Amino acid sequence: MIIFEGVSKDFKTHSGRKTVLRNVSIEFPVGRNIGIFGLNGAGKSTLIKILAGAEAPDRGRVVRRGLVSFPLGFDSCFHQSMTGRENVRFIARVYGLDVNQTIEYVQWFAEIDTYFDMPMSTYSSGMRSKLAFGTCLAVDFDVYLIDEITEVGDSRFRRKALQEFQKRALHADIILVSHNVDTIRNYCDMGAVLHDGSLTLFDKLEDAMVQYKSLAG
Numbered sequence: 273m274i275i276f277e278g279v280s281k282d283f284k285t286h287s288g289r290k291t292v293l294r295n296v297s298i299e300f301p302v303g304r305n306i307g308i309f310g311l312n313g314a315g316k317s318t319l320i321k322i323l324a325g326a327e328a329p330d331r332g333r334v335v336r337r338g339l340v341s342f343p344l345g346f347d348s349c350f351h352q353s354m355t356g357r358e359n360v361r362f363i364a365r366v367y368g369l370d371v372n373q374t375i376e377y378v379q380w381f382a383e384i385d386t387y388f389d390m391p392m393s394t395y396s397s398g399m400r401s402k403l404a405f406g407t408c409l410a411v412d413f414d415v416y417l418i419d420e421i422t423e424v425g426d427s428r429f430r431r432k433a434l435q436e437f438q439k440r441a442l443h444a445d446i447i448l449v450s451h452n453v454d455t456i457r458n459y460c461d462m463g464a465v466l467h468d469g470s471l472t473l474f475d476k477l478e479d480a481m482v483q484y485k486s487l488a489g
């Protein structure tokens with residue numbers, strides 16, 4: 273479970289200050305997979321980082337009960353001068369996992385062949401995303417945070433990713449940001465809309481989609 277207590281966040285832009293969250297108090301329920309909708313520039317990626325603890329709010333408090341993942345798609349989780357194997361080994365040790373089993377799983381999932389033993393600075397963005405996706409899935413998190421990463425790879429790889437996530441969803445929750453409505457339908461059973469500093473939860477995914485479409489025009 274993740275709880276926001278009076279959380280506010282804004283940042284500077286060329287046109288002035290941009291408000292992502294304005295005094296938001298909300299509880300993300302256990303046992304639900306939440307798709308987050310928002311217009312371009314609403315701050316969805318910033319929201320995911322705040323949920324993970326990778327970025328701090330300006331005001332308010334974030335309460336996390338359970339093990340929350342790092343945000344998939346957040347490159348700062350990995351050291352670019354280290355190989356994929358070295359990064360996975362390091363993260364496995366941080367989370368107390370069996371190193372060999374974790375490496376074997378990520379290598380199977382990511383499908384980056386010999387690049388697994390090359391520095392991540394040589395990877396394409398797709399390779400980095402696949403490695404991050406697989407590493408996150410290798411950890412038994414209570415909540416998985418995903419920012420667009422499910423769009424990586426061809427249709428066969430996306431089916432594989434969906435199958436792996438469906439296994440995790442049996443015992444964990446997912447909070448997902450995606451511009452692809454079909455992706456959110458595949459993964460989520462409730463929705464949230466981020467707009468103009470407010471974050472509104474909807475028990476029914478379709479209700480969130482209707483609200484989002486009305487904002488998008």
